[in-house]
Structure formats: structure tokens, C-alpha cells
Amino acid sequence: MKQRAPLTLAAAAAALAAFAGLAHLTAPAAPAADDRTTAAARMPVERSALVCPAPSSSDIAETTYTAITPGAAGGGKGSARLLGATKEAKPVLELKERGKPAGATASGAEAPGLAGIADGVLAPGWTAQQTTKVSVGRSRGLLGVGCTTPGTDFWFPGASTAKGREDYLHLTNPDDTAAVIDIKMFGPDGAVKDETGASENIRIDPRSTKAVSLASLAPGKELADLTAHVTTRAGRVGASLQAGEENVGADWLAASADPAAAQVLPGIPADATSVKLVAFAPGEEDADLTVKLAGPNGPISPAGNEQLHLKAGMTAGVDLKDVTRGEAGSLLLAPADPKKAVPVVAALRVVRGSGAKQEMAFVPAAAPVGARATVADNRADENASVLSLTAVGADAKVKVTASPGTEAGEPATKEVSVKAGSTQTVSLAPGGAKGAYALTVETLSGGPVHAARTLTLPHEGIVMFTVQTLSDDRGMVPVPKAVQDLTVLTR
Numbered sequence: 422m423k424q425r426a427p428l429t430l431a432a433a434a435a436a437l438a439a440f441a442g443l444a445h446l447t448a449p450a451a452p453a454a455d456d457r458t459t460a461a462a463r464m465p466v467e468r469s470a471l472v473c474p475a476p477s478s479s480d481i482a483e484t485t486y487t488a489i490t491p492g493a494a495g496g497g498k499g500s501a502r503l504l505g506a507t508k509e510a511k512p513v514l515e516l517k518e519r520g521k522p523a524g525a526t527a528s529g530a531e532a533p534g535l536a537g538i539a540d541g542v543l544a545p546g547w548t549a550q551q552t553t554k555v556s557v558g559r560s561r562g563l564l565g566v567g568c569t570t571p572g573t574d575f576w577f578p579g580a581s582t583a584k585g586r587e588d589y590l591h592l593t594n595p596d597d598t599a600a601v602i603d604i605k606m607f608g609p610d611g612a613v614k615d616e617t618g619a620s621e622n623i624r625i626d627p628r629s630t631k632a633v634s635l636a637s638l639a640p641g642k643e644l645a646d647l648t649a650h651v652t653t654r655a656g657r658v659g660a661s662l663q664a665g666e667e668n669v670g671a672d673w674l675a676a677s678a679d680p681a682a683a684q685v686l687p688g689i690p691a692d693a694t695s696v697k698l699v700a701f702a703p704g705e706e707d708a709d710l711t712v713k714l715a716g717p718n719g720p721i722s723p724a725g726n727e728q729l730h731l732k733a734g735m736t737a738g739v740d741l742k743d744v745t746r747g748e749a750g751s752l753l754l755a756p757a758d759p760k761k762a763v764p765v766v767a768a769l770r771v772v773r774g775s776g777a778k779q780e781m782a783f784v785p786a787a788a789p790v791g792a793r794a795t796v797a798d799n800r801a802d803e804n805a806s807v808l809s810l811t812a813v814g815a816d817a818k819v820k821v822t823a824s825p826g827t828e829a830g831e832p833a834t835k836e837v838s839v840k841a842g843s844t845q846t847v848s849l850a851p852g853g854a855k856g857a858y859a860l861t862v863e864t865l866s867g868g869p870v871h872a873a874r875t876l877t878l879p880h881e882g883i884v885m886f887t888v889q890t891l892s893d894d895r896g897m898v899p900v901p902k903a904v905q906d907l908t909v910l911t912r
Contacts, residue, residue, distance in 0.1 A: 461899035461900055461901045461902065462899070462900055462901075462902055463897040463898065463899055463900075464897065464898060464899075464900045465542075465544070465545040465896060465897055466544050466545050466895070466896060466897070466898055467540055467541060467544050468538065468539070468540045468544050469538070469539045469540075469544040469545070469547045469570075470536070470537065470538055470539075470570060470571055470595060471503070471535075471536070471537050471539075471547065471548075471549050471568040471569065471570065471659075472506065472534065472535065472536045472537075472568060472569060472570075472571055472593040472595050472658075472659030473486070473503065473534060473535040473536075473549065473551045473566070473568040473569075473593070473659070474534050474551075474566065474591035474593055474630065474632075474659070474661045474663070474673075475532065475533055475534040475591060475630050475632070476527070476532050476551055476553040476564070477530060477532070477553050477555060477560060477564065478530050478560065479529075479530055479555045479558055479560050480529050480530050481529070481555060481556060481557065481558070482528070482529060482530060482532070482553050482554070482555050482560075483526070483528055483553065483554050483555075484526065484527045484528070484532050484551060484552065484553040484554075485524060485525075485526050485551075485552045485553075485798060485857065486503065486513060486514045486524060486525045486526070486527070486535070486549065486550070486551055486798075487522050487523070487524045487549065487550050487552075487797040487798035487827065487857045487859070488501065488503065488514055488516050488522060488523055488524075488547070488548065488549040488550075488568075488797060489516070489520075489521070489522040489523070489547075489548055489549075489795060489797050489824055489859040490516060490519045490520070490539065490542070490543045490544070490545065490546055490547045490548070491519070491520065491546045491548070491793065491795050491822070491824070491859065491861045491894075491896075492519045492520055492542075492545070492546065493519065493520055494518050494519055494520045494521070495518075495519070496519065496542045497541055497542040498541050498542065499519075499539065499540055499541025499542040499543035499544060500515075500516075500538075500539065500540055500541065500543060501515065501516035501537065501538070501539030501540075501543040501544070501547055502514070502515045502516070502537050502538065502539075503515075503535045503536070503537035503549060503568070504535060504536060504537055505533040505534075505535060506533060506534040506535055506536040506593050506594070506595060506628055506629060506630050507533060507628055507629060510536070510628065513525055513527070513533075513535055514535075514537075514549070516539070516543055516547075518543075519542055519543060520824060520825075520832075521824065521825050521827075522797060522824055522825070522826070522827050522856075522857060522858060522859050523827060524798075524827040524856060524857050533630070534591065534593045534629075534630030535549075535551075535568065535593075536593060536595035536628065536659075537549070537568075537595075544896075545894070545896030545897065546793060546795060546861075546894035546896035547894075548567070548568075548795040548796070548797050548859065548894060549567070549568035549797060550565065550566070550567050550568065550796065550797035550798035550889065551565070551566050551567075551568060551798075552564070552565045552798050552876065552887065553565075554878060554880070554885065555671065556880055556881075559587070559665055559667065559671075560665045560671045561670060561671065561883075562665075562670035562671035562672055562780055562781070562885055563670075563672070563780070563782075563876070563877075563878055563880075563885035563886055563887045564663065564671055564672050564673055564887060565672065565673060565782075565798070565876055565887030565888075565889055566661050566673035566675060566887075566889070567675065567796065567797075567889050568659070569659045569660070569661065569675070569676075570659075571593075571594075571595055571596075571657040571658055571659050572657055572658070572659075572660075573652065573653040573657050573658075574651070574652050574653075575650070575651040575652075575660040575676040576648065576649075576650055576651075576676055576677045576679075576680070576701070576703070576766040577590070577648065577649040577650070577651070577660075577662045577674055577676055577677065577768070578647075578648040578677055578699045578700060578701045578736065578766050578767055578768045578785075579646075579647075579648075579664075579674050579699040579768035579769070579770055579783055579785070580606070580635055580647040580648065580649045580662055580664070580674065581635075581644065581645055581646065581647055581664065582635050582636045582639055582642055582643055582644050582647060583643050583644065583645040584643050585666055585667035585668075586664060586665070586666050586667075587634070587636070587664070587665045587666075588634070588635040588636070588662060588663070588664045588665075589632040589633060589634055589635070589662070589663050590604060590632070590633045590635065590649060590651065590660060590661075590662050591630060591631075591632050591660070591661050591662070591663060592623070592625050592630065592631050592632075592633065592651070592658045592659070592660055593625075593629075593630040593658060593659040593660075594625040594626065594627060594628065594629055594630070594656060594657075594658050595628065595657075595659065596627060596628070596656060596657065597627045597628065598627055598655075598656060599624055599625065599626055599627055599655065599656060600624075600625040600653055600655060600656030600657060600658050601622055601623065601624055601625070601653065601654040601655040601656065602623050602625065602651055602652065602653050602654065602658060603620060603621045603622070603623070603651070603652050603653075603654065604620045604621075604623065604633065604635075604638060604649060604650070604651055605620065605649070605650045605652075606620075606635065606638065606639060606644075606647050606648065606649050606650070607647065607648045607650070607701060607703075607734060607735065607736050608642075608644040608646065608647050608735070608736055609644070609646060609735055609736055609737065609738075610735060611734050611735050612734065613638075613639050613642065613644065613647070615638055615639070616640075617637075617638065617640065619637060619638055620638045622654070625656070625658055632663075635647070635649060645738060646699050646736045646737070646738035647736055648699070648701040648703075648736045648766065649662065650703070660676060661673050661674070661675060661676075662674040662675075664781075664783070666781060668777065668779065669772065669779045669780070669781045670779060670780040670781045670782075670883075670885070671781075672781060672782045672783055672887050673783070673887070674768060674783040674785065675783070675785050675889070675890070676785060677766040677767060677768055677785040677786045678766070678785070678786040678787055678788045678892075679766075679788075680703055680704075680764035680765060680766050681764050681765070681786075682755070682756050682762035682763060682764055682765070683753075683754060683755040683756065683762075683813075684753075684754045684765060684766070684767050684786035685751060685752070685753055685754075685786065685787060685789075685811060685813055685871040686698075686751060686752040686753075686754075686767060686768070686769050686784050686785070686786050686787065687751040687784070687787055687809050687810075687811045687844070687871040687872055687873040687890060688749075688751060688784055688809035688872070688873025688874070688875055688888050688890065689714075689744070689745050689749060689750050689751060689752065689769065689771055689784060689809075690745070690749060690771065690773060690807075690875055690886065690888075691745055691747055691748050691749040691750075691846075692745075692747070692773055692884075693743060693744070693745050693771050693772065693773055694743055694772055694773060694774065694775055694779075695740075695742060695743065695770075695771070695772035696740075696741040696742065696743070696744050696745070696752075696769055696770070696771050696772075697738060697739065697740050697741065697769065697770040697771075698712070698729075698738070698739045698741055698752065698767065698768075698769055699736060699737070699738045699739075699767065699768055699769075699770065700729065700731055700736070700737055700739075700754070700765055700766070700767040701731065701735075701736045701737070701765060701766050701767070702731040702732070702733050702734070702735075702763055702764070702765045703733075703734070703764065703765075703766065704733060704763060704764060705733055705734075706733055706761075706763045707730065707731060707732050707733050707763070708730075708731040708733075708756070708763035708764075708765050709728065709729075709730055709731075709756065709757040709758065709761065709763075710728065710729045710730075710731065710754045710755060710756065710757060710765065711727065711728055711729075711753075711754070711755050711756075711757050712726050712727060712728065712729050712739075712752065712753075712754060713752070713753040713755075713842075714744055714745070714750045714751070714752060714753070715750055715751045715752075715753050715811050715813075715842050715843055715844045716745070716748045716749075716750040716843065716844055717748055717749070717750075717843060717844060717845065717846075718843065719840065719842045719843050720753060720842040720843075723741055723744050726739055726741055726744075728757055729754070731763075731765060749807070749809055749844060749846050750844050751809060751811040751844045751871065751873075752769060752784075753811075753813070753842075754767060754786075766786060767785075767786045768783055768784065768785040768786065769783065769784040769785075770783055771783065771784055771888065773884045773886060774883060774884050778882050778883050778884070779883075780883050780884055780885050780886060782875075782886055782887050782888045783888065784873060784888050784890065785890060787871050787872075787873065787890035787891070787892055788871075788892040788893065789813075789864075789869035789870060789871055789892070789893065790819070790862045790863075790864060790870050790871065790872050790891050790892065790893060791864065791869075791892070791893025791894075791895075792863065792864060792893060792896075792897065793861060793862070793863045793864075793893065793894055793896065794861070794862050794872065794891035794892055794893055794894055795859055795860065795861040795862075795891070795894055796808075796859065796860050796874040796889050796891050797857065797859045798857045798859075798876070799823070799850070799857060799858050799859065799860055799874065799876065800857060800876065800878070801826065801830075801850040801851070801854035801855075801858070802878075804848060804877065805876060805877055805878065806848065806850070806860070806874060806875070806876055806877075807846050807847070807848055807874070807875045807877075808821065808846065808847040808848070808849070808860055808862070808872060808873075808874050809844055809845075809846050809847075809872060809873050809874075809875070810837060810839050810844065810845050810846075810847065810862070810870055810871075810872050811839070811843070811844045811845075811870065811871045811872070812839035812840060812841050812842070812843060812867065812868055812869070812870055813841070813842070813868055813869050813870075813871065814841060814868040814869065815841050815867050815868030816838065816839065816840050816841050816867050816868065817838070817839050817841075817864065817865075817866065817867030817868050817869070817870045818836060818837070818838050818839070818864075818865045818866045818867055819836070819837050819839065819862050819863060819864055819865055819870055820834060820835070820836050820837075820862070820863045820865055821834065821835050821836075821837060821847055821849055821860060821861070821862055822834045822860070822861045822863070823849045823850055823851045823854075823858055823859070823860055824851065824858045824859040824860075824861070825851050825854075825858060826851055826854040826855045826856035826857060826858045827855075827856030827857050827858070828855035828856035829853055829854070829855040829856070830850075830851035830852060830853050830854035830855060830856075830858060831851055831852040831853060832851055833849055833850065833851050833852060835847065835849050836865070839867075839870060841868060860874060862891060871890075872890065872891040873888050873889065873890045873891065874888070874889050874891065875887075875888050876888075876889075
């Protein structure tokens with residue numbers, strides 16, 4: 422009998438775990454049930470954690486780390502450091518002030534996975550990016566990944582054990598106690614049976630990182646479209662999937678947004694030569710979805726792929742070919758019948774170029790930018806960094822801010838209006854920029870906005886690129902205000 426992935430409260434548990442581990446507030450504790458309360462105040466978090474995977478196994482890899490806490494300079498004290506995720510942790514990058522990025526570099530295969538903590542004024546919105554360039558070899562490509570908050574539940578649609586693909590889940594434990602995780606995989610026919618037992622009770626030692634080959638969990642099974650599900654039995658980890666494809670390139674696949682009935686996959690480059698959608702319904706019900714491309718002039722339905730039927734517990738892959746046709750866009754998935762909303766996860770495999778000059782990247786489904794979201798490690802070269810903004814449900818207005826560079830530059834800002842169902846692209850750099858800089862998106866008005874940044878660094882005729890989605894940095898959290906009940910004192 423086909424096994425199906427349970428849709429549980431794991432996502433909620435992950436959020437609670439992240440909150441408990443990352444957000445320590447000076448505001449009053451939550452009131453007891455019989456306390457009187459007023460509307461919750463929004464307060465900045467005072468502690469944030471991030472983890473980054475080990476960047477590459479290539480001896481010729483060149484890795485850049487960039488970190489920033491957005492906002493105006495000053496305002497108090499704080500610290501933010503990324504350290505090697507080992508018991509012999511060594512500082513790799515340290516942030517000194519808010520609003521100005523810091524950078525560091527590493528070479529070869531010796532660069533470790535990283536773990537770090539930011540506190541005080543540097544905690545709210547702390548963001549870090551890891552970008553690796555490998556010029557030749559099987560892992561050739563531009564591999565970019567945003568450092569992530571440790572959690573307990575991650576979905577990776579778009580994984581593969583096909584011939585020519587090498588996929589590794591990188592699991593980083595930032596804590597002083599061991600983490601224990603399970604990995605389940607789901608292919609076109611349902612759950613992939615693990616006959617080795619290697620996918621359960623995987624121990625990640627304290628302050629360490631481990632790479633797990635997906636092929637080793639399904640020996641002899643060549644599956645082009647897979648969904649990998651990572652859950653923890655104990656502790657928490659950062660999880661990212663590194664994929665390399667022979668003659669096509671390599672990049673990181675970040676986890677999809679949590680299962681939801683509608684998903685947005687933002688930031689497909691205008692010159693994409695191949696786009697493949699991989700989606701999965703983890704519950705007990707099949708999902709019927711509409712598929713639309715949100716371009717600069719509004720949404721259109723891709724000819725021949727207007728709808729997608731997902732069987733529960735089975736991964737589906739759809740070749741959308743060159744769906745953008747010269748105009749950057751974002752993919753919108755929504756229930757075909759709003760009364761039958763079934764949660765799904767999804768990701769895109771995107772290829773630019775052709776023949777021996779191909780390069781691939783991934784675009785996972787993304788949550789909205791919310792109040793504020795930031796992506797680090799942008800470059801001032803012409804068209805190197807392009808931001809894609811997609812409004813869903815209603816028109817929206819956002820403010821985009823380019824920080825100073827790590828070496829020099831003056832901040833720049835721009836307000837952008839985005840029509841509902843459309844995608845607008847923005848190129849913005851600080852004046853006189855030197856070094857890497859950050860882009861911050863703040864929602865000013867209107868409906869939810871989804872965003873992604875494409876970083877392009879060509880190499881010998883290959884359009885090397887990577888795409889990172891932006892999501893709410895949760896730098897502010899609601900804290901109820903307690904009102905003391907003095908009635909007992911007046912009786």
C-alpha cells in the first residue's frame with residue numbers, strides 16, 4: 422500500500438522552536454488567562470540564530486559570505502558573529518553595526534558549515550548569504566543560499582536521484598546537544614521505501630554538519646522528481662539541499678514555504694530556456710491547482726499547462742519549457758476550486774543557456790516579504806542583481822533599499838508599485854558601491870508581495886546564476902501588554 426506523508430503540526434512546532442531559541446524579548450511575559458490585556462505591541466527580537474551549510478567539496482571553490490542587519494546606524498549595542506559549526510569554532514564573519522554589511526571570503530573545500538548568533542540591536546532582521554563560484558568540474562556553477570534559521574521541519578520538492586544528478590542534504594546542528602533527524606522521500610509512485618534503514622535516526626553531533634546523499638537512501642532507484650521531507654526527533658537543524666547535474670551546473674535548493682493551498686514561486690529570469698515545476702501534496706487528499714505565470718502585464722495561463730492534478734503523497738513534475746518567453750515572471754499556484762483547498766509544496770528547476778553553456782538554479786515556493794525582508798550579497802556590476810516583486814490578490818507598494826557596500830557606497834532607495842497578479846523587476850545599487858551590498862524590501866501598502874533576487878556572474882560564456890527568495894525577517898514580534906487588575910485593592 423502506498424504510504425502518504427502526514428500533514429501534521431510540524432510547521433507550527435518549528436515556528437515555536439525557532440521563537441523559543443531565537444527571540445528573547447525585554448517586554449513583559451505573556452499574561453495569565455485572567456489578566457486584562459490591551460492590543461499587542463510590536464517589539465524587536467533581541468537574539469537571532471543562523472546556520473549556513475558547508476559550501477563545496479571542490480578544491481577550486483571560492484566562497485563569499487555577506488551579512489547585514491537592516492536599519493539606521495546606532496540605537497544601542499549588539500553583536501553578530503558567524504562561526505565555524507564545529508566544537509573548535511573560529512570566527513568567519515563579524516558584523517559591527519546596523520545598516521552596513523560585512524563580508525568575508527574562503528577558498529577550497531576546507532570552508533566549514535557556519536553557525537552564529539546576533540543579539541541586541543543587531544538581532545532584528547539579521548541576514549546572511551553564502552555564495553560559491555566553482556569555475557570547472559562536475560560541481561561547476563554559482564551556488565547561492567541564504568543562511569537559515571534552525572528548525573524542525575523542512576520540505577524539498579525538486580530533489581532527484583536521476584542519473585547524472587548528485588543531491589546531498591546538508592544538515593547543520595548549531596546547538597550543544599545532539600540532533601536526531603529522519604528523511605523521507607516521495608516519488609511519482611508515493612513513498613520511496615528505505616530498505617537500508619539509513620534514513621531514520623540520523624544523528625547530527627553537537628555543533629557539527631553532515632551531508633547525506635539522497636542516492637544512498639534509495640540505492641539503485643533513479644527518480645527524476647522527488648520530494649524530500651526532513652523532520653527532527655530531537656533538537657533542531659539548519660537544512661539545505663545541494664544539487665549538481667552533469668553538464669548543467671549546480672546550486673542550492675532551499676526549503677519550500679510551508680504546505681499551503683496557494684503557493685508563489687517568484688523570480689523566473691526572462692531568458693530561462695527551461696523551467697520545470699515539481700509539486701507535492703503531503704496530506705490525504707488530491708490537489709487540483711491552476712497554474713499561472715505572473716508577468717509584467719498580469720497573469721497568463723501557460724498553454725497546455727493551465728491546470729495540475731496532484732495525487733496525494735505522490736510527487737509530480739511538469740515541464741513548462743521556456744514559459745517566460747523573454748519576460749521575467751513568477752509562477753502562481755492556486756486551488757482550482759476554492760472550496761477544495763489542499764496544502765501543497767513546490768519548487769522550480771530553472772535553466773539558462775544551452776548545450777555546454779547551460780547553468781541551473783532553483784526557485785522554491787516563498788512566503789510573502791511581510792513587513793520587511795532582506796537579501797545579502799548583491800553585486801553592482803551591470804544587471805548582476807535583479808529583484809523580482811510579485812503582488813498577489815491586490816495592488817501593492819513597497820520600498821526597496823540598497824545598503825552601502827562592504828567597502829564603500831551610499832544607500833539608495835526606491836518606491837515600487839506592483840499591480841495585482843504582475844511581476845516587476847528592479848535593479849538598484851548604492852551610489853559609488855564597492856563590494857557586496859544588501860537589498861531590503863518593505864511593504865508600504867496593499868496586498869502581500871513575494872520577492873526573489875537573481876544574482877548573475879557570467880564566466881567564460883556561461884550565464885552562471887543563482888536565485889534566492891526573500892521572506893519576512895520577523896525582526897519584530899507582537900507582545901501583549903498586561904494591564905494590572907487593581908479591583909481587589911479597592912474592595
